[in-house]
Amino acid sequence: MSKVFTIVSMSPLPESFMESLFAPVKDKIPGQIKIVVAFGKPRDELKAILKDADIVIGDYSFQMKIDRELCEAMDHVKLIQQPSTGFDHIDIQACREKGIPVANAGGANSISVAEYTIMAALALLKRLVYAHEYTRRGEWPQWKLMDMGTFDLYGKTWGIIGIGRIGREVAKRARAFGAEILYYDIRRLSEEDEESLGVKYARFSKLLRNSDVVSLHVPLTPETEKMIGEGELRSMKPGAVLINPSRGRLVDEEALAKAIREGWIGGAAVDVYSEEPPSENHPLIKLSREGDYNIILTPHIAGANTDARTRIIRHSVENIVRVLAGGKPIAVVNM
Numbered sequence: 001m002s003k004v005f006t007i008v009s010m011s012p013l014p015e016s017f018m019e020s021l022f023a024p025v026k027d028k029i030p031g032q033i034k035i036v037v038a039f040g041k042p043r044d045e046l047k048a049i050l051k052d053a054d055i056v057i058g059d060y061s062f063q064m065k066i067d068r069e070l071c072e073a074m075d076h077v078k079l080i081q082q083p084s085t086g087f088d089h090i091d092i093q094a095c096r097e098k099g100i101p102v103a104n105a106g107g108a109n110s111i112s113v114a115e116y117t118i119m120a121a122l123a124l125l126k127r128l129v130y131a132h133e134y135t136r137r138g139e140w141p142q143w144k145l146m147d148m149g150t151f152d153l154y155g156k157t158w159g160i161i162g163i164g165r166i167g168r169e170v171a172k173r174a175r176a177f178g179a180e181i182l183y184y185d186i187r188r189l190s191e192e193d194e195e196s197l198g199v200k201y202a203r204f205s206k207l208l209r210n211s212d213v214v215s216l217h218v219p220l221t222p223e224t225e226k227m228i229g230e231g232e233l234r235s236m237k238p239g240a241v242l243i244n245p246s247r248g249r250l251v252d253e254e255a256l257a258k259a260i261r262e263g264w265i266g267g268a269a270v271d272v273y274s275e276e277p278p279s280e281n282h283p284l285i286k287l288s289r290e291g292d293y294n295i296i297l298t299p300h301i302a303g304a305n306t307d308a309r310t311r312i313i314r315h316s317v318e319n320i321v322r323v324l325a326g327g328k329p330i331a332v333v334n335m
Helices: 015-028 043-051 068-072 094-099 110-126 128-136 142-148 164-175 191-197 204-210 230-235 253-261 284-292 306-324
Strands: 006-010 033-037 055-057 079-081 157-161 182-185 200-202 213-216 243-244 268-270 294-297
Touching: 006 015, 015 033, 015 268, 015 306, 043 068, 068 094, 079 306, 110 128, 110 164, 110 213, 110 243, 110 268, 110 294, 110 306, 128 142, 142 182, 157 164, 157 204, 164 182, 164 213, 182 204, 191 306, 204 230, 230 253, 253 268, 253 284, 284 294
Parallel strands: 006 033, 006 055, 055 079, 157 182, 157 213, 182 200, 213 243, 243 268, 268 294
Antiparallel strands: none
16 A cells, blocks of 8 residues: 655645646655645644644745644654745744754745836836826826936946845846846855846945845845834935835834835835735825825735746645655755
């Protein structure tokens, strides 16, 4: 009798869909698989389910957290595969102590996030939302936009905070528009990498002072939480724009709303929030309703378009199959 591997999914997807993902690769698995969907299960039931799991698929919606207690319930788990880049809802230290590798989707959505970031920068510099809204209403804001100022990306300085996979893809695209690229990261690139990407290293404070566009591409850690606060926003150019497609808690959202309202910076595009979905009283939601501020708010979609989801699913399934076949997982974040 062949071995049965239990795959527990904590994502909000039906069992039939999960089974369809593994159907094309069944011949690569040395046994049969059993899919158990655990999304929304009560905690005691969830712990019982996890005791028999061989593989755990994390929750891409980040509602189902994997804390130390749940990690301790995993007696046979060979891999926790998170089907996203972010994994801050998983206690990776507890998993490390338990000997359970946690893998994310690596760079599967890097291009998608980079394209969103470029799009957001251009829309902010051109005041696209304002132009659309007033033209749609039957008004003609041409002269008003001239007074307000709209700008090219060409010749501007773009500051990239975090030069990992996504940051590098942003650099390639921003450079193609003729922008000068500064970057800050806790690990400086080699001279060869800096030259090939066409980027220059700058201290964090210098990057903020000198950039016309600042984009964030770092994970959420105790060190990066609220790395952009009132002091940092006040140090930026008055016309600079901030783009955050990474994690909401990287930015002091109250301070950002104040910065835009009072004109410390020229605008912002925000795809992520400290709490998702944000409430009606969220400072940026409230700001967007107050007037014609240069702000773009989107519902955490930068890395979740159809192409990115396809790459994420393919990567996640391949990594799970690799482990079930006796191989080592890739894109591990805690070992």
